[in-house]
Amino acid sequence: MTEQERINAEVQTKLALQDAKFNMFMQEMRDRDNQRAEDIREIRMSIADMGKHVRNLSLTAMGAIGAMVVTVIISFLRN
Numbered sequence: 001m002t003e004q005e006r007i008n009a010e011v012q013t014k015l016a017l018q019d020a021k022f023n024m025f026m027q028e029m030r031d032r033d034n035q036r037a038e039d040i041r042e043i044r045m046s047i048a049d050m051g052k053h054v055r056n057l058s059l060t061a062m063g064a065i066g067a068m069v070v071t072v073i074i075s076f077l078r079n
Helices: 003-078
Strands: none
Touching: none
16 A cells, blocks of 8 residues: 555544544534523413413402402492
8 A cells, every 4th residue: 555545544534534524523413403402482371371371260260350340249239
């Protein structure tokens, strides 16, 4: 094997190593992006669920206030 062939083989080996490292890095980045997307999806679902609870609590509070108003009106009418 000539000196140039040996150098070419070393360069190709190093290039293959760098290519493998780069591919591994890119896969890790894709995995992180997918995990972030899943986390964001879960957070949005959680926020949507909280919105439902807040709406239900608001309706319950309005119903309770309405019942108190009706009770006060009825107590005034009886006197």
